[in-house]
Amino acid sequence: MKITQKPFGRTENGEDATLYTLTNNNGMKISFTDFGANIVSIIVPDREGNLEDVALGYKNISGYEDNKPGFGSLIGRCANRIGGAKFELNGKVYALEKNEGENNLHGGNPAYNRVMYETEVYEEEDMISLEFSRLSPHMEQGFPGNFDITVTYSLTENNELVIEYHGVSDRDTVVNLTNHSYFNLSGHNSGSILDHKVWIKSDQFTPTADDLIPTGEFRDVDGTPMDFRTLKRIGDNIDDNYQPLNQAGGYDHNYVLDNRYDEVTKVAELLDEKSGRVMEVFTDCPGIQFYTSNMLTPVENGKDGATYGKRTGVCFETQHFPNACNTKSFPSSVLKAGDAYEFVTIYKFLYR
Numbered sequence: 001m002k003i004t005q006k007p008f009g010r011t012e013n014g015e016d017a018t019l020y021t022l023t024n025n026n027g028m029k030i031s032f033t034d035f036g037a038n039i040v041s042i043i044v045p046d047r048e049g050n051l052e053d054v055a056l057g058y059k060n061i062s063g064y065e066d067n068k069p070g071f072g073s074l075i076g077r078c079a080n081r082i083g084g085a086k087f088e089l090n091g092k093v094y095a096l097e098k099n100e101g102e103n104n105l106h107g108g109n110p111a112y113n114r115v116m117y118e119t120e121v122y123e124e125e126d127m128i129s130l131e132f133s134r135l136s137p138h139m140e141q142g143f144p145g146n147f148d149i150t151v152t153y154s155l156t157e158n159n160e161l162v163i164e165y166h167g168v169s170d171r172d173t174v175v176n177l178t179n180h181s182y183f184n185l186s187g188h189n190s191g192s193i194l195d196h197k198v199w200i201k202s203d204q205f206t207p208t209a210d211d212l213i214p215t216g217e218f219r220d221v222d223g224t225p226m227d228f229r230t231l232k233r234i235g236d237n238i239d240d241n242y243q244p245l246n247q248a249g250g251y252d253h254n255y256v257l258d259n260r261y262d263e264v265t266k267v268a269e270l271l272d273e274k275s276g277r278v279m280e281v282f283t284d285c286p287g288i289q290f291y292t293s294n295m296l297t298p299v300e301n302g303k304d305g306a307t308y309g310k311r312t313g314v315c316f317e318t319q320h321f322p323n324a325c326n327t328k329s330f331p332s333s334v335l336k337a338g339d340a341y342e343f344v345t346i347y348k349f350l351y352r
Contacts, residue, residue, distance in 0.1 A: 001025060001128045001157070003121055008033050008040075009061030015116050017061050022128050022155040027051060028349065030155050036113035037132040037151050038064055039072035039181050041188075041303070044159065044349040047276030052187040054277065054349075056313045059303045065114060069296055069308075070180035073113035074151050075106045077136060077143045078333065079178040080254070080289060080322040083213040087325040089144065089334065090172055096142040101211055106180075108141045112149075113180075127162075129154040138171065145171035145337065159349045167341040175335045176320040179345065182293060182313025183279060185272035189306035193292065193314045194235030199269040200228040200290060202255035206321055206330075207244050216327050218256060226253065231271065234292060234314065250294035250311065254287045254321050264344050268316050275351070281316045282346040286331045289317035318345040 001024050008019035017035040029043040042055040057071045058064055067073065085096040085104040097108030117132035129152050136147040147169045154162040165177045184190050205226050206214040221227040225237030225245060238250045245251070257267050267288060268281035281288070292314050299308040324333040335341050 001123070001126075001155070003123070003128055003130070008035070011035060011061060011065060017116075018119070020119070020130055022130065024155055024157050024159065026157065026159055028155065028159050030153070030161055032130055032153055033061070033064065034117050034119050034132060035061060036064055036067070036115065037074040037117050038067070038113055039153070039179070042161065042181075042349075044277060045351060047351040050275075052275070053303065054183055054185050054188060056182040056184065056188045056306075056308050057303050058301060063301050067113060069182070069293075069299065070106065070113060071182055073180040074132070074177065075180050075317075076112040076149065076175070076177045077107045077141055077147060078104075078174050078176045078325070079106055079180075079317065079319055080176065081105050081213055083323045083326055087174060089174065089325070094142055094144060103211060103213060107143075110140065112136075126157045127154050143173050145169035145173035147173060147175065149177070151177070161347045161349075163345045165341065165343045167335070168339070169335055169337055171337050173335050174325045174333050175341050176324070176333045177341070177343070178289070178317040178319045180315060180317055182308075182315055183270060184313050185270060185277040185279060186275055188313075189302070189304055192311055194238065194311060195233060195272075195274070196314060197231045197233050197271040197273065198228050198290070198314075199231045200255050200288065201267045202257055202288070203229070204256040205244075206254045206256065208247060208253075210247050212248060212252065213323050214254065214321065214327060214330075216329050218329075228290075231269070238292065248294060251290050251292040252294060254289050254319070257283070257285065257287055259284050259286055264346065270314065270316070271352075278350045278352055280348040280350070281318070282348065283318040283344065285318040285320070285343050285345065287319050287321045289315065289319055289322070291315040291317065318343070
């Protein structure tokens with residue numbers, strides 16, 4: 001295994017970004033930048049041994065300075081949506097940026113995927129790790145508490161991308177970290193993902209109002225287009241006349257995972273039959289947002305001259321439930337002062 005690094009450009013603020021590339025003995029390569037702790041590329045073999053980059057992204061630092069879709073991004077302090085852009089904690093109401101109608105999406109500014117991180121490298125015989133860390137100060141984005149955050153990306157010899165989230169706050173706060181990578185197992189510049197097949201280990205999802213804020217209900221997937229308990233083509237039901245799909249323009253929904261014992265278990269799978277590539281998702285998070293890039297407006301400055309449009313990538317965002325800080329029926333996203341925030345997600349790549 002090896003790690004290399006090279007300059008990745010200078011930000012508008014004059015910060016020099018670095019591109020780190022981890023390579024294992026199977027030829028799998030993953031590149032990251034310390035600007036935003038973003039995943040820039042994931043290069044994996046298909047069943048014939050052909051290597052392709054399966055993560056949507058940008059060719060240079062200027063793309064990541066904008067990056068409204070969140071390609072490859074670490075998202076925080078609270079990923080997903082918060083209704084009314086506010087929450088109450090310990091009797092005090094905290095107001096957040098209204099950046100999606102009347103609601104807050106992915107924490108607001110300064111976005112976690114558009115700030116610099118300190119970097120450490122750790123090498124072991126069968127794994128190499130890249131640790132990104134920073135202090136998110138008290139009231140950044142409107143959230144209380146000085147929050148020390150660390151995200152560690154590791155590449156193993158089993159073609160696993162392991163993401164470990166860790167954080168501690170000096171005050172009670174709300175935390176929900178995730179990764180927002182968009183995957184296309186045919187190759188990042190291959191167009192539609194509607195022929196990809198998906199399996200999700202979930203009997204329920206959390207339906208929403210028209211503004212995509214959950215109602216607090218848990219709804220069974222049985223008998224609905226939301227059922228992915230057996231491997232199913234994404235395009236089979238995505239345009240069905242079903243209210244949750246109409247509201248989101250496709251899949252953009254939180255699935256309830258059965259992780260009651262805090263074990264890192266397999267919760268989802270993505271299959272591209274054309275290339276034979278498979279991505280398995282493992283986590284100990286309570287939920288996963290399955291998003292088929294329905295709202296992705298054309299991005300024309302992608303890698304290799306790519307233009308990314310609607311439904312050209314798919315996200316599996318492991319997470320707390322959206323608006324959990326305002327919904328008593330959901331597992332709490334409150335982090336108590338001094339307690340450790342710790343979750344793990346693994347994306348494992350193989351071929352059939």
